[in-house]
Amino acid sequence: MADRDISQAVIRRLPRYYRYLGELVDDEIERISSGELSDKMNVTASQIRQDLNNFGGFGQQGYGYNVKYLYNEIGKILGLDNIHNIVIVGAGKLGMAIANFPSFNNRGFITKALFDINKDVIGSNVHGAPVLHIDALVKFINENDIDIAVLTVPRQGADEVTSLLLKSNIKAIWNFTNKDLVVPENVSVENVHLLDSLMQLSYTITSR
Amino acid sequence: MADRDISQAVIRRLPRYYRYLGELVDDEIERISSGELSDKMNVTASQIRQDLNNFGGFGQQGYGYNVKYLYNEIGKILGLDNIHNIVIVGAGKLGMAIANFPSFNNRGFITKALFDINKDVIGSNVHGAPVLHIDALVKFINENDIDIAVLTVPRQGADEVTSLLLKSNIKAIWNFTNKDLVVPENVSVENVHLLDSLMQLSYTITSR
DNA sequence: TAGATTGTTAATCGATTAACAATC
DNA sequence: TAGATTGTTAATCGATTAACAATC
Numbered sequence: 001m002a003d004r005d006i007s008q009a010v011i012r013r014l015p016r017y018y019r020y021l022g023e024l025v026d027d028e029i030e031r032i033s034s035g036e037l038s039d040k041m042n043v044t045a046s047q048i049r050q051d052l053n054n055f056g057g058f059g060q061q062g063y064g065y066n067v068k069y070l071y072n073e074i075g076k077i078l079g080l081d082n083i084h085n086i087v088i089v090g091a092g093k094l095g096m097a098i099a100n101f102p103s104f105n106n107r108g109f110i111t112k113a114l115f116d117i118n119k120d121v122i123g124s125n126v127h128g129a130p131v132l133h134i135d136a137l138v139k140f141i142n143e144n145d146i147d148i149a150v151l152t153v154p155r156q157g158a159d160e161v162t163s164l165l166l167k168s169n170i171k172a173i174w175n176f177t178n179k180d181l182v183v184p185e186n187v188s189v190e191n192v193h194l195l196d197s198l199m200q201l202s203y204t205i206t207s208r
Numbered sequence: 209m210a211d212r213d214i215s216q217a218v219i220r221r222l223p224r225y226y227r228y229l230g231e232l233v234d235d236e237i238e239r240i241s242s243g244e245l246s247d248k249m250n251v252t253a254s255q256i257r258q259d260l261n262n263f264g265g266f267g268q269q270g271y272g273y274n275v276k277y278l279y280n281e282i283g284k285i286l287g288l289d290n291i292h293n294i295v296i297v298g299a300g301k302l303g304m305a306i307a308n309f310p311s312f313n314n315r316g317f318i319t320k321a322l323f324d325i326n327k328d329v330i331g332s333n334v335h336g337a338p339v340l341h342i343d344a345l346v347k348f349i350n351e352n353d354i355d356i357a358v359l360t361v362p363r364q365g366a367d368e369v370t371s372l373l374l375k376s377n378i379k380a381i382w383n384f385t386n387k388d389l390v391v392p393e394n395v396s397v398e399n400v401h402l403l404d405s406l407m408q409l410s411y412t413i414t415s416r
Numbered sequence: 417t418a419g420a421t422t423g424t425t426a427a428t429c430g431a432t433t434a435a436c437a438a439t440c
Numbered sequence: 441t442a443g444a445t446t447g448t449t450a451a452t453c454g455a456t457t458a459a460c461a462a463t464c
Contacts, residue, residue, distance in 0.1 A: 009431065011411055015404035019386065033445060045445095046433050053447060061446040062440040078407045079414030093305035100301050103363075103386065103403050109410075147413055148406075155311075171413050174406065178227065178311065188412040190405055195311050196223035197398055198356075198382065199286045202317075203219055204396040205355055205379050206287030217455065241421060253421095254457050261423060269422040270464040 010051050014078055016041070017051070021071040033064035083108045085146045089161050090153035091116040091131045094176060098150055099126045112144055134164070141168040150174045151181075218259050222286055224249070225259070229279040241272035291316045293354045297369050298361035299324040299339045302384060306358055307334045320352055342372070349376040358382045359389075 020041055024032060038045035052058055052070075055077055059065045075081060086104075088095045091114040098104070099111045114131045116122060124131050132140065140146070149170050153161050158177040165173060165187075172188040175181055178195050228249055232240060246253035260266055260278075263285055267273045283289060294312075296303045299322040306312070307319045322339045324330060332339045340348065348354070357378050361369050366385040373381060373395075380396040383389055386403050 006415075007431070011408055012404075014411065015401070015407040016388075018407065019404070035445080044433060046435095047431095049445095049447065050432080057447065059446050060440060061438070062444045064445065077411065077414075079410040080407065082414070084410060084413070093301075093308050097301035097305040098402075101402070104406065107403065107407075109406060148409060172409050174409055180224075186416075188409060190409040190412070192400065192402065192405055193223070194306075194309070194400065195315065196220075196227070197400055198312065198317060199223040199226065199288065199315075200219055201356060201380050201382055201396060201398040202287040202292060203222065203285065204398070205292070206285075206290070207214075208394075215455070243421080252457060254459095255455095257421095257423065258456080265423060267422050268464060269462070270420045272421065 006054050010054055013043075013051055014074060017048075018071065018074045018078060018080075021067055021074065024067045025071050029067050031064050032067055034059070036064075080107055083110060084148055085144060086111045086148045086150060087137070087141060087146050088114040088129075088150040088152060089116075089134065089137065089165070090114075090151065090157070091118070091121045091126070092152060092154075095150070095152035096126055098152065099129060109148070112146060113140055115140075134161070137164055138168040141165075141170055146170065148172045148174055150176065152176045155179055214262050218262055221251075221259055222282060225256075226279065226282045226286060226288075229275055229282065232275045233279050237275050239272050240275055242267070244272075288315055291318060292356055293352060294319045294356045294358060295345070295349060295354050296322040296337075296358040296360060297324075297342065297345065297373070298322075298359065298365070298384075299326070299329045299334070300360060300362075303358070303360035304334055306360065307337060317356070320354060321348055323348075342369070345372055346376040349373075349378055354378065356380045356382055358384065360384045363387055 020037065034045040034048045037048055049059075055073070058070050058073055086109055088099055088111060095114055099114060104111070111127065111129045113129050114126055115134045115137050116131055117134050121131050122133050141149070147170075149165050149172070151158065151161060151173055155177050158175075158179040158181065162173070162181050162183065166183060170187065172190070173181060173183065175189055175191045176194065178193055180191070181189050183189055228245065242253040242256040245256055257267075263281070266278050266281055294317055296307055296319060303322055307322060312319070319335065319337045321337050322334055323342045323345050324339055325342050329339050330341050349357070355378075357373050357380070359366065359369060359381055363385050366383075366387040366389065370381070370389050370391065374391060378395065380398070381389060381391065383397055383399045384402065386401055388399070389397050391397055
């Protein structure tokens with residue numbers, strides 16, 4: 001892997017390509033041209049070809065793209081050929097919901113444990129994963145080959161948990177708190193700012 | 209409200225400005241310059257001024273911006289001075305989690321009911337909102353002044369529920385299914401594609 | 417008044433789209 | 441071979457940044 005300087009805009013579109021190609025695989029479609037895919041996805045054929053050619057030439061002139069091959073290649077680019085072990089910090093309603101998401105497990109994102117400070121939930125079990133006290137977090141990450149920490153604590157706890165995570169070997173934080181995290185650049189952060197998203201929706205309603 | 213053709217990039221940034229200004233209000237900071245805000249938010253001062261001036265001149269030369277005033281104005285732009293009534297379609301773990309999110313209620317997004325087809329949850333009560341059968345959905349939306357439908361059903365149910373929603377007066381759909389919805393242009397859609405987001409994180413880990 | 421900082425125009429940069437030669 | 445469609449270069453479009461005159 002590892003072409004650097006692929007633009008963020010391209011990376012954001014990759015999972016969407018992967019999704020549509022997955023549907024085509026399910027439908028047992030064998031080949032597709034950028035033009036046909038363009039119609040399905042509502043993006044220009046030009047953009048599709050440009051995007052893919054950031055990672056290499058996956059097509060063939062006069063033929064198009066082999067669906068299954070392209071699907072697998074994009075999967076590899078996205079790192080989906082590897083298992084990613086996950087911990088969820090904050091075993092509230094949202095954390096529990098994420099631990100139970102079947103589509104994550106199906107793609108190789110495996111929740112190994114949840115962490116909380118609430119004694120009522122510590123010791124219980126979510127979809128096979130134990131809920132542990134947050135004191136055990138750093139050790140657990142380092143000893144269980146954990147890639148990704150999901151941050152589903154209340155906003156006020158975000159910074160404290162983050163500085164704890166930074167003491168471990170964590171590679172990435174999936175941040176559901178409505179706060180921007182400050183991390184060194186060898187740690188990736190992907191934000192899911194739900195309230196921001198809802199406000200955008202409110203804007204579009206309001207501005208009609 | 210209602211300047212048309214504000215770019216999507218600007219709209220995406222508005223909630224973030226709102227968030228930072230909210231913190232400044234809490235800290236009882238009275239005024240701030242685009243330069244200071246730029247340092248805090250890690251965006252250019254130029255961008256801040258450009259963004260705000262899409263909606264009017266909120267600042268004053270030589271002084272900067274009054275924090276509280278700007279906060280309120282952005283709130284109005286985002287439509288947060290109005291109550292938005294919400295229904296959640298799909299009363300699974302994720303739907304329940306969203307119904308319980310305190311920050312939504314605090315901003316005037318009020319969950320009025322949840323809908324499902326599972327008899328085990330129908331009749332129950334989530335944070336004061338009833339769980340009803342999906343057959344009652346259209347009528348409920350039209351009679352209860354519902355703006356926003358949250359879609360937290362499994363992927364396979366997405367299209368069916370969407371076509372049901374389009375029979376109602378719904379204004380916006382907050383889509384948590386991993387599917388792109390097809391709606392007429394008087395209905396707004398905001399996607400939260402969690403699996404896509406997780407895949408992006410996987411990409412950044414993989415491409416180091 | 418002098419200093420600070422906005423609002424806004426102009427310059428730059430990057431991303432998207434169009435075009436087309438290469439080639440299967 | 442002729443037709444189709446890619447990979448890629450060039451043109452366009454839009455968004456970001458820089459600069460500065462206006463003005464509080």
